[in-house]
Amino acid sequence: MSLRIYNTLSGKKEEFVPIRANKVGMYVCGPTVYDTSHIGHARSVVVFDMVYRWLMQLGYEVTYVRNFTDVDDKIIKKSNETGDSCTAITTKYIDEFHNEMDALNVLRPTIAPKATEHIDHIIRFVQRLIDLGKAYHVEGGDVYFSISSFSEYGKLSHRNPDDMQAGARIAVDEKKRSPLDFTLWKPAKPGEPYWDSPWGKGRPGWHIECSAMSYEYLGESFDIHGGGKDLIFPHHENEIAQSEASFGVPFVKYWIHNGFVDINNEKMSKSLGNFTMIKEVLADYSPEVIRMFLLSKHYRSPIDYSENSMREVSVALDRIYGFLERLDKAGITPPDAAGGEHGPLWADIVEALNDDFNSAKAMAEIFDAVKKGNKLLDDANDAPGESDRKVLAGIYADIRSASEILGIFMICAADYFAAKKDRAMADQDVDSAMIDALIVERANARKSKNFARADEIRDQLQAMKIVLEDGPQGTTWRIE
Template sequence: MTSQKPSQSRRQLFIYDQRRRSKVLFEPLNERVTMYVCGMTVYDYCHIGHARCMIFFDLVQTVLESAGYPTVYVRNITDIDDKIIARCQRDEASPKQLTQRFIDAMWQDEAALGINQPTHQPRATEYVEQMITWIERLLEAGYAYVGDNNDVYYRISKFESYGCLSGRSVNQLVAGSRVDADPFKEQPLDFVLWKQSKENEPFWESPWGRGRPGWHLECTVMSQSLLGETIDIHGGGHDLCFPHHENEIAQAEPLTKKRFVNHWMHVGHVEIDREKMSKSKGNFFLIRDVLKQYTPSEVRFFMLMSHYRHPVNFSEDNWLSARNALSKIHRVCDDYLRSHRLVLDNGFIPQACWDAMLDDFNTPKVFAILFEIIKLYDQASHQQDSDLIDQCGRQVVNITEWLGLSVVSDIAVDATLVDSLIQKRSLARASRDWQQADEIRERLSEMGIVIEDQSTGTIWRVDRRSARHDGESR
């Protein structure tokens, strides 16, 4: 296989858009792509289902930018919610203390997975004033009403396009969904925009009394505030298509008179025994627990070996398959880099890989091409064909890096241990015990952890490349 350097112009990309229910040419509105992804409600540790969304949209940003599309990536943090309030009462913690604890844990998990942080991570509580203004506009336009309980509801009967994302009528949606009985609603699918707070619950002052915003409103307002009236890409898990994303459209489009999102992307569930993994069912595995058994690259390979729109089954067989496949990739990377300098350049990614990736991020096909190149590499090694070894080796290394996998065998990461060592190192530095601080840094380095001291504290990430590959060929 031959490699082709990408031109300076943008590569053509096709994405499956849920609203149009077809694969369409990606046509961003401006030079810089805007992408919004629904993030976590931070009342507990992140599970492996969250990891699939984190990993996939991390890949999307990498591919977009390598294909000539500079990207602003926003992923929100829901830091006020009924589940958060319940957890605060259980743990006897304030909402700020509890949410910061789990935000820090989320960032630890991302660092352990080697995931780049989004451009912006807005918190819902930072945008309550804008949410109140949005509700007032919806009320004025007749798309919302105040119930007898002083909660504010969205009036779905007013929005004729309701159901456009899921492709179902209102009657079909009512029949197919579980809707809590609420005597204050005009219709079963009407949803809360502003909820009155109970005694000892967090609240904000509003024209309708002390309360807090509804969950669906948060993403509409934060995305509009940071990315504008129309977003190029809006993503999230498949379960968010209805009602969350459907409701986002209903809240946005009547006021802007514009299409809210041009490309809707939904990631399939992680399943256990063909059943969706979820905290409510109790059939979930935390990211930090999985990383004690599998390496960051094994987790990433596992998530990418199925097409993002399809579910992936959490089974021992699938994990072993990911581990074995990744070991073949690392074998070639290690063999090639023993005698060649590491050169990272998208120009060494074969056109066939670009074609597959730019066809709605077809990672299974990219992997299939990668393993064909590995076969060629093995044949070239057997025949001692140095030119073909060099060509195939460069391709394997660059495809591997492009996918966000380590180019060398990595190790499982215990985020709790890493944080504990960083805290010990901070204490050692504070007491001017430079020897102990250096010893801890060296131990972290041996674990594959890179640390960076900043004015606000020490941050860390997983080093996806061995230092011995950064120099000249040997």
């Protein structure tokens, strides 16, 4: 099965055929760096990281561009409120963003351009639109794109410009020819950052930044443009208009948009005060739990963040690492998947990811394989025969291969549980020596057939969220 992608432009899944053989150009809208990033930002970044990884797995040479919007009204407002320069603010939050994404095991894109480093490219792009009669300069320094010059305006969002215009209100002093015309360049107000341009001192509008930067690195046409669903209109619709009006060729072949993150079944919004910042989530959960949560639903579907959902994901991740730990203890090692050796699970994972990057289905296949693998180990009392060992090694190899795409299950199982135990002990102020002493006492009680005391100790530890696991080599413990 070849890769199929749901294209927002056509509203259906399409077979992926890149513009240039074996090469993929992908542009994803990055953050406006005026504040700490929230879990909604993380979903978009992690989703497109998975897309990037899968495209490379399929053998494509991918040029992945993810920008930073570092000149914007919100940044200027923050500067006025804090007294910090715009550059100081954007540098701070770009560094913070990189640190958080690195923690979430997100690969760096090929290029991460900043709008402020491409002002000349933006000015040339705007001038081209003016020269083509697609944009106009008005007194005062504003430059607007004329949507009447682009007959296909609305094709991405499936909106009718006539309907939109009928419902629009024009301010008395409006200088636009149409209320739907949007800003390409705006004059600077006193105290704001500005750049010299043919239309006076000013700064670019938001939409033109992405068109100019994508053109600089990916050309007039490229394969994939991504971002959150909230960007479909007006941002991506306006990108299409100004780019296709400028060059007369299709701007992007496949448009991919991820769904929103809700918080406790409510839309995340500042008015509700339920924005959850990435650094807050990282303080409470391991990066792999967060990644697994963000990929646990199909990327186009909404996903609900709550303590309960994160707890469920944490338990599920423990189950997979618990299985891998059993394989390690049984001396089962995966064959060399890099050499093309895979088990039957891999075909199911490939099918899932080729079906519009269905990470949720891929994970379901992994859980099913883990369940079957655990049964094989249970039936063999963790000492499987040669035939079962081969099956288990294949599952191991396929999970390791999937880890390179999902960015999960990437560490040694023993290290995973050790880190989890250390983190929980620090959070809950658990005394490991005391727990080990209770486990020894429980073992002695069982030997002397004092089962009441043994059960009492287990209940005591369970109340502390300590889970005991009895095995042939003795009793181990972990924290829920």
